[in-house]
Amino acid sequence: MNTDVLIIGAGPAGLQAAIHAAKRKADTVVIGKEMGSALFEAKIENYFGLAGVTKGADLLATGQEQAESAGAKVIRQNATSARQEDGSFAVVLESGTEIRARAVILATGITRKKLNIPGEAEFLGRGVSYCATCDCSFHRDVPVVIAGDESEAAVSAELMTKYASTVYWASDSRDVDDALMEKTVAAGVRILDTTIAEIVGTEKVTAVRMADGTEIEAKGVFIELGGKSSADLAMDLGILPEIDDTLKVSPDCATEIEGVFACGDVTGKPWQLAKAVGQGAVAGLSAAEYAKSGR
Ligand SMILES: Cc1cc2nc3c(=O)[nH]c(=O)nc-3n(C[C@H](O)[C@H](O)[C@H](O)COP(=O)(O)OP(=O)(O)OC[C@H]3O[C@@H](n4cnc5c(N)ncnc54)[C@H](O)[C@@H]3O)c2cc1C
Numbered sequence: 326m327n328t329d330v331l332i333i334g335a336g337p338a339g340l341q342a343a344i345h346a347a348k349r350k351a352d353t354v355v356i357g358k359e360m361g362s363a364l365f366e367a368k369i370e371n372y373f374g375l376a377g378v379t380k381g382a383d384l385l386a387t388g389q390e391q392a393e394s395a396g397a398k399v400i401r402q403n404a405t406s407a408r409q410e411d412g413s414f415a416v417v418l419e420s421g422t423e424i425r426a427r428a429v430i431l432a433t434g435i436t437r438k439k440l441n442i443p444g445e446a447e448f449l450g451r452g453v454s455y456c457a458t459c460d461c462s463f464h465r466d467v468p469v470v471i472a473g474d475e476s477e478a479a480v481s482a483e484l485m486t487k488y489a490s491t492v493y494w495a496s497d498s499r500d501v502d503d504a505l506m507e508k509t510v511a512a513g514v515r516i517l518d519t520t521i522a523e524i525v526g527t528e529k530v531t532a533v534r535m536a537d538g539t540e541i542e543a544k545g546v547f548i549e550l551g552g553k554s555s556a557d558l559a560m561d562l563g564i565l566p567e568i569d570d571t572l573k574v575s576p577d578c579a580t581e582i583e584g585v586f587a588c589g590d591v592t593g594k595p596w597q598l599a600k601a602v603g604q605g606a607v608a609g610l611s612a613a614e615y616a617k618s619g620r
Pocket of ligand 1: 363366368405432459460558589596598
């Protein structure tokens with residue numbers, strides 16, 4: 326199969342890129358699975374124009390329909406490898422099918438690092454969150470615990486003092502500069518020098534059991550360990566990811582390899598829907614222009 330623009334990733338960045346590329350009359354194919362998107366489990370309340378709380382899975386379903394009605398083809402498969410060939414790109418799917426494209430957009434998102442403890446998966450979205458910026462306002466006037474040993478956890482803990490009744494920051498080590506540590510403590514964050522061993526609850530989280538044997542009442546657990554991008558395909562295409570595994574892009578979402586663009590969480594923070602969609606639009610327009618220019 327040949328196409329002008331091939332988008333790897335069917336999250337909000339990839340689907341928005343598909344809408345814009347297809348509306349520019351570029352032949353557009355998107356590969357990826359909606360369940361693989363960070364948005365699939367999210368509840369959104371901070372996106373422009375959406376009042377109240379909207380299910381991320383509903384946004385993905387609508388976004389996919391929009392991409393298809395704009396003319397894009399959506400294939401629910403993962404890409405297993407990619408390569409440059411004769412001024413274009415070849416991407417192999419898990420079925421073995423190969424797609425050739427003039428331009429490629431990487432919209433593969435990130436995988437958030439996990440604690441891998443009992444209760445973590447069970448209570449995801451029911452008290453367990455990987456994003457304080459996203460879910461802070463769902464935890465007003467209740468006790469919460471933050472896990473993580475780097476600045477991300479400190480910043481999240483400080484933010485949560487503006488919402489929660491009590492904020493505990495649990496970690497057996499901390500790699501945070503002195504100024505940030507002082508700011509975090511001054512905000513009222515309670516430091517626990519132990520890690521979370523188990524998240525417990527019934528319908529929702531009610532407490533956490535710590536590695537030192539203590540138990541703390543908590544209605545929210547924020548796991549702020551950072552994330553890892555899916556950079557393997559980028560490396561297949563000759564792109565060297567940044568030290569934190571993200572992909573550097575120019576303002577038009579171009580990577581260092583001509584004809585390869587990137588958008589969304591894979592390009593770095595903030596890991597937010599609004600940024601993913603904004604960059605998706607830019608990448609879609611840039612890739613369509615590149616593919617149609619015959620460079
Ligand atoms: C629990 C949770 C709550 C959140 N709440 C909010 C919120 O309230 N507000 C907010 O703004 N943001 C929120 N976010 C963040 C938001 O969901 C992300 O910023 C957004 O989804 C990023 O979009 P993306 O398209 O870059 O990546 P993703 O949505 O992660 O999509 C990546 C896509 O790439 C695909 N993919 C990966 N590798 C391959 C491959 N090899 N081949 C093919 N496809 C591949 C995946 O399957 C997926 O389809 C939340 C995230 C989580 C996890």
